[in-house]
Amino acid sequence: MELSLSLSYSRGGTCPSPYQLNLLLHGAKQHISWQYTPYLFSPIRKPTKFSWQQKWHLGIRHSCQKVVSYNKQGIPILEARSIEEIYDDLGERVLSITRTMNHFDKKYIVGLAGPPGAGKSTLAAEVVQRLNFISYNKDAIAVVLPMDGFHLYRSQLDAMEDPEEAHARRGAPWTFNPDLLLKCLCSLRSQGWVYAPSFDHGVGDPVENDIYIGPLHKIVIVEGNYLFLDEGVWKDVCSIFDEKWFIDINLDASMQRVLKRHIATGKEPDVAKWRIDYNDRPNAELILKSKHKADLIIKSVNFQS
Template identity: 40%
Template sequence: MSTTDPLVRARALAASGGRRVLGIAGPPGAGKSTLAARLADALGPERAVVVPMDGFHLAQAELDRLGRADRKGAPDTFDAAGYVALLRRLRAPHRPGPTVYAPAFDRSLEEPIAGSIPVPPDVPLVITEGNYLLHDAGEWASVRTLLDEAWYLAPSEDLRLERLIERHVRHGKEPAYAREWVARSDEFNARLVALGRHRADLVLDIG
């Protein structure tokens, strides 16, 4: 598809017949969840549903047990195999068949919540978004093969960092700690995410 208009591309996927999966990747703070929500709102609940990768965060207690809590958000702090299994299930819905329930991530609790997002079998487009959709290591390598299209969001770095810090503060971190966390953890992850940019069908330089 030649157009770079996200809504035009999403509408075409939803109208192409059968179930399609659109992946939106990018570094932390790139605006992935915002774009996914806007597309789903424009298409309507009968045509699109958003299933975020963040629903597969490991629970805080498990991160503590594994000694990974201080780098929450890194690739090995997610249940990547579980995410891949859900994508495979979503790609081939049975009609008539049961509604599939996907997990969400509650930022106010900083915990995943199971069974939060219903995906009826007749919805033609699943929009999934997250950092590691284009990551090629371990279980993550299978994700790209399960996406009909993959986009990469690349906003200006200043804008991305500003709203990333604001998000951490909004969800309870002190400003100084939010800046330290972004510089230490989020930016390490951002550099890792950027390595998969070339695997995207479309790169969007949007704010």
Template identity: 40%
Template structure:
């Protein structure tokens, strides 16, 4: 993992040097559930900030991490759908996200003003509005999520506004093993049997759509079951 990440960090940093002062470098990192895209996104963001600090000691962070989880539809919105039982069961599928709101964020971030993005509160299982500050000094924004590179509107338009589009590839069996552990640990499933059922009937179904319907990708990162990819 280290060699892959270092190369991507170096590439992003080199691209950033050519970005005009009034603009941002925007990177989208996608992959199926359990691929390790969150791990990669946070690692790249931290490495870019460390690189910036080494060259500009005492400066504010130059990079920010922005997951798309805050654009989950609320449980109330899912309950208002024509088939609420299916909507709740399929939470995490593309249709259970507010893609248009995500696109609006991406468009707004082309300006250097401070913007607040929503996060996802796992305690209440709903988005938390205006929880992630993306400030003017955050001139690199790393977006992460299942659908940030999906070849379907409005995600396609958002992906087209990115400077870099990266995709984390993983074996579905590896992703399933990670998802089972995660669902049990988070209390989403009571045991591994229930967690496996959720992975098979929802997460990996979504994963197939993500793999089969992605936009053109600039970089493919391979996630394996090693120490560098313990968690997503």
């Protein structure tokens, strides 16, 4: 027997995510085993009344407050009270789509873009974690492919006409290798698996063949700054994605995050400020212009929310 159940609000508190609920139900004193799929809780044993700290009970309607509106271009905008709810909703969104796919061997490739400091890496990792946790398979079904691994090597920057400028502007579109990224994504489409480079921040260079995406990885989230640029090879990269997500964040807020990141990695505050003004902010302004290419705009939420 299957029951379609969701959560209803009982005595205040924050709506537990499906990820949290799965952990909660498997650890409950009633020893009820539940299997989670989006909007579907299927009891393997006969359920008994269940509550958690007298805050939540199983009901009929879902009460988590997420809002989908549309901008002037008709692109849906996802907003929520907390970043956790956004992670949950995106995981449910992808999983519900992939379960309707006709071809078992097909990859569902999501492009995730946004300016520096928007939270792309964190969001991609959190969504993938949820997808892998709630999948039926013991093997991972989802994986992240960061664009960082497609940086040009420092030796390639050294060989440019103005090496000093090249290093100062590292992180700009022309300091990446979009041809290699396109080749990687095309191989993933055609053969179902690929070895991709990662990026060693300690060394400051890519590491070849460090990320393996295999046949069992049905969902691939590619995250990076320039995935939706409407120029050169980047336009071909953008055409690969089944779905395109863009994290929309206030530019000053994102630059504050980047400033803290620079200082945390050892840069003096004045050097960090100069790098933002000279490189990070111009890059972010360019990235924001590509927002119109997105299929879904995700409103940034403070990570502490």
